[in-house]
Amino acid sequence: MLTAAKRQFKISMLSTKYALMRAMVNKATFVMSIVFMILNNATFIIQYLILFSLKEDVGGYTFNQVLMLWALASGTFGVAHFFFKKAFNLSETITNGKLDAYIVQPKNILLQALTSDIDSSAIGDMLYGFILIFVSGITIKKFIFFTIFLILGGFIHVAFAVILASFSFWISRSDIIADTFNSMITHINTYPEGIFGGITRVVLYTLIPVGFISYVPVQVLTSFNIMSFIYVLLFTAFIIGLAFFMFYKGLKKYSSSNLMISKI
């Protein structure tokens, strides 16, 4: 079991390495996409400068907390899209019958598929997250927990995307639904929890789990609380489990490229 996990990890890292090599074939484009992504993310500062000029807090957050919120939003997005880019077009992979190549390999199908590509601009998102967390004031403890939250939040993003994509096993053209919800979670992630009312907040801790990606982590980074940290840990484990369950449940319905062929 342990050696199998170790081998799986080795292969996933190898895939990521090869995909990174591919992205770096053109160095100028590679570097530019990272730098521009950082600039792109930085424009939000203008938005919040204006909001804070109108009011002392936005949704109960101080400017410093907004920085943390953004650090988490952009960092988790970066982790998810860099290491697991395929999660965000898994829907197409399923409907076009492109899972075949991973199924015939003696490894975990989902992990093989997810790690087969990277998004180089996501490096910019990750870097940006770290830049902001440094700007917001850093201690070693904060840095360590921030890094852990990035990984956990990245996993939640990916698991959420996999659950959405798994619907493609049953429903054709559900890729639009997946795209819509994936971009929604990214957007909501950048707004403070306090602007939302009660029912919406319930949704944000369940159906659209932004709460565990950034709201709880912002709390923990502001004033440390071990229980909140454990909640995030537990939720991450739960949603990953759910993602695997949904994917493997759907896989039995997988129709490879046959539906495509018979459509012609």
Added chain:
Amino acid sequence: MSIIKAQNLNKSFKVKIKEKGILGSLKSIVRPKYEVIKAVDNISFEVNEGEMIAFIGPNGAGKSTTIKMLTCILYPDSGEISVLGMDPTKDRKKLAYEIGTVFGQKEQLWMHLTPYDNLKFFGAIYDIEDKEIEKRIEHLKEVFELEKFINIPVRNLSLGQRIRCEIAASLIHEPKVLFLDEPTIGLDPVVKDSVRKLIKKMNKEFGTTVFFTSHDVSDIEKLCKRVIIINNGKIVLDDSMANLKYNYLNKKIVEVKLKEKIDFENVKGIEVIKSNNNNLKLEIDTRTTTLADVLKLIDDENIIDINISNTPLEDIISSIYKEGAK
């Protein structure tokens, strides 16, 4: 000993049908209509160890669906499969170590890497030790003549070189069975021929059982001792190549150009297919009459040109298809 066993396999797909026009698409949102297509209809067969078997049929016959069920990609609706004594739906990972796959229309290789790096990658996927990988790459390099381009990125290779690498990569873990789905599709005749030779060589060299699909008749003529023909999801023929030839190649075609016309109507064992002035095309049933007898009927000096040939395999198969369709 049978290495692949399939019993009463069934697989059907539900396909959404859409009517034309705006109204049609609105209708299909509200109440989608489905059509069930039986891709594989109750088929059973066995393959023995070391055998080289071709699964042939026209497009949409169910070849790919079958091969995908054997390689764990698709779950059958019903029926039983056993490959190397394992059930693909249950022992996917374990089985994956023992089989190799090549899908002609889909690339499994990393395009920006060299064949060498690709082989290393696939070796790692199958948990082979580095030293052992090197040894196997060396061997594959020899057998598949990869020497010249082993260090050139795959995307810069010709189609023929690429398919050779695909096959080599699928053999890195020395699989006991190799599945090839349309390995010769889209290749030019020269490359096709070299791929065929490779498959043959591999079967001999490694003792690999080879199961491959094709809609190219010449593939089986050159490669196989046994053929399974599938059409509309059903097996229409499962026979040795020799039997196929004996049963369906019992006819000869004689095309002859004469100075003076001879009447062959009503001669036993001869059927006139075409008669155009002095040009005749005859089909001779070699079970009732011999070629020599037929030639005796024609005076040597009367012949301007003569050509004797077998019935093309393509026609034979299409006639089996027609029988199957009945």
Added chain:
Amino acid sequence: MRKYIYIFKSEFMSSLQYVSNVFINYIGYFIMMFMFWNLWKYMYQDEANLINGYTMNQMVWYVAMTEILWYGLGGRKLCRRITDDVRSGNITYNLNKPYSYVSYIIFSHLGEILIRTILYTVLSLTLFNSILGEFPIGNIYEALGVFITAFLAIVISILIITSIGLISFFMEDASPIYWIYSKIILVLGTLFPVEFFPMFLQKVFKFVPAYVVSYGPAKLFVDFSIDKFVEIIIVQLCYLLVSLLVANLIYKKGVKKLNVNGG
């Protein structure tokens, strides 16, 4: 002209096949708007009823309008389509056809987005009218004024994005430039009206495209005045002319470069 109308028509017809997608995408738009509504509710909580001259309802309507222009336009897809055209070399097939590539893009993209924009507008007007209970437009002339400026805003956006996409003639990937452009539009016109910025910046921002592609029509929608209308129209016409010239120029230069390099 007839051929362009035909291009427009056929693109429109094929977009009708994907009407169901529009509704799903609208869910995304609506949740986005729901978020802004919450945001502004929070911001207006203990403030007097006016911030920088806008009531809360005006703020929400403003964002609803700019976001329709944004979502309706589908800029990212347009940019990618042109970049792909350039990179794959498909763009050269247009060389021997008797139409202008830039005009072709304008008409085909207008055809593609027509139904989506109409549906977004209709749905949003109905939804927000029932939520906010206050419709900002008074009469048909104002509506016409908003419509004209909104239409020009879309055409100008298409031209600017086309120009950005065509830059991929000269560099491998133009999408980073598009990201920056989109963020400028987003921050300097979509999320807030110009009035929210400090005085000295407001003057500068009048020269940023966001002023004509999102601020203009939305401002007129929430607070129509004939002076503003005339001002916006004049600036829009200038932008239209310049962006048309620039797009065509980049195209010509790019094609020439392609010919020199032999594709």
